[in-house]
Amino acid sequence: MPSTDTSRQSQPRYSGIPTFMRVPCAASPQEVDIAIAGVPFDGGVSARPGARYGPREMRNLSSMTRAIHPVTRFDPFAACRVGDIGDVPFSSVYELERAHEDIRRFLAPYYAAGKKVLAAGGDHSISFPILQAIAPRRPLGMVHIDAHTDTWDAFSGSKFSHGSPFRRAVEAGLIDPRRCIQIGIRGAQNSDEGWRYSLEQGMRVVFMDEFDALGAAAVAAEARRVIGSGPAYLTVDVDGLDPAYAPGTGTPEIGGLTTREALALLRGLDGLDLVGADVVEVAPPYDPSGNTALVGATLMYECLCLLARGAAGQRPDAQCAAAAG
Template identity: 75%
Template sequence: MQLPRFSGIPTFMRVPFSSNLDALDIVLAGVPFDGGVTARPGARFGPREIRNMSTMTRTTHHVTRFNPFEACRIGDIGDVPFTDLYHLERAHDDIRRFFEPVFAAGKIALSAGGDHSITYPIFQALAPKEPIALVHIDAHTDTWDSFKGSKFTHGAPFRRAVEAGLLDPKRTIQIGIRGAQNSDEGWRYSIESGMRVVFIEEFDERGAAAIAEEARRVVGDAPVYLSLDVDGLDPVFTPGTGTPEIGGLSTRETLALLRGLDGLNWIGGDVVEVSPPYDPSGNTALVAATLMYEMLCLFAKRAGHGTPGAHSTSL
């Protein structure tokens, strides 16, 4: 971070590129894949542009004065190397194989997508002994069953994760849900399976602090994953996404929500659905990079203070 921000090979937040997992506590990774979208593609370009905009990141949080780069060993391990981009389930296998050694080594992974279908193979790579908890910020529940012959689109990852015994629906909270649908199937599945669904109207009425407390109540002390779809924010802040829904969270509300989740038993997270072709300004990627930094601060507090082996996923 001592180089001028316009120089050097761009990595997430200008951390070192490293393939040595033993030298890291937290890994940053890109998943440049949008083969699971049901409408507008472009999220395959998300990791590259988020890396580019993350060069604006500095070290120390202005509220907490916390410096995650001093607390932990953090590195960018690059992008998932795909061998079969044109078959959705085989591409998901590539994602799973990429992350398996990361979680087997007890590391926290913070990933940039890519469409939201990538979260399911990341859960598969986690291979938890017991179903994990989830904080999910999104306009959509992503618990629909199938679309045009596939059960693995970006509208289905959390339904597949529940079915596979990877995700505990009763320890799952979905925040910011809104927008008309052709069917209530996803909303109904989430609610009937036991997920806590916070529609945007409830968020507006209760506020970020109260919803953060609700999230803490739902997930408890279970190992928890944080998945943030940028369409959870209002498209005035994140226009560069494939399925925008107006009336969403503001950047300030999202920051307040994330900061209210401090101290949970974090095991990983992702920021997904950044589609740079729909936002030539780069603002969506800047928002995503900033939210990744906020998530990194949460994870780094959990991971320890630079002590090798300090973090354990307890999976």
């Protein structure tokens, strides 16, 4: 499989047109094996906006990315052609469902061509149109890292907010709830509707107290058990992390994952058949330090490694399994 042109990575980090991880720009599915896309949309938030700026700042902070993984020694850029396909162009950011259609329309040709897409949000409502763009023949499994289940029915009259994407995905037959695991769930709610829906549909919900009791390695093993050998999607909301590590997000909840736990958890997913992934809810206006965008960009690199190892047909090794410990 051809590799990525990484000549830009040898240039000063502060120079050149910023792209995700300094990979080349791409304009068509034929140019890439894995496409990285920005989805600068936060019209589905229930509280604080700002995630529309997430892709731009994650691009900027992803200039800190280096190629070779410190644990697996895997180089995703050598294994696959990775390209930045730019941001979803929106025809109407003030109409939620039309904006979702723009996302689906932009990404569908890449999935139809058999490519994988790593998306940077944007609020979590974008995951539903991404799953629509994948258009799986059979419902996908899903690993979902988040403080919230995002399986509420409606918010302020809308069924497509960032609190509802995975309820809509179950209803549309895009994900199989029995092959879904939600990790890091916590925080008081005014209604147990979301928790109850996930559990009643058969999702494996790992609340944060259980994560603390089991540890990252055991939870990663549980995720691999739930997903099994079939294709799956990976979605990471940065509010799954404690706001001490990722304060720049719209709905922070204290008591979340540390950055080390998040890295160990993702590394423990190696070997899953992942067809795509997203990292969402980075809202730079709430973190002038840029740390949350750096966290988001780093998690994107970890997701890229998982996608690229699968695309290259590489098997997980003992080093990666040890990383989850």
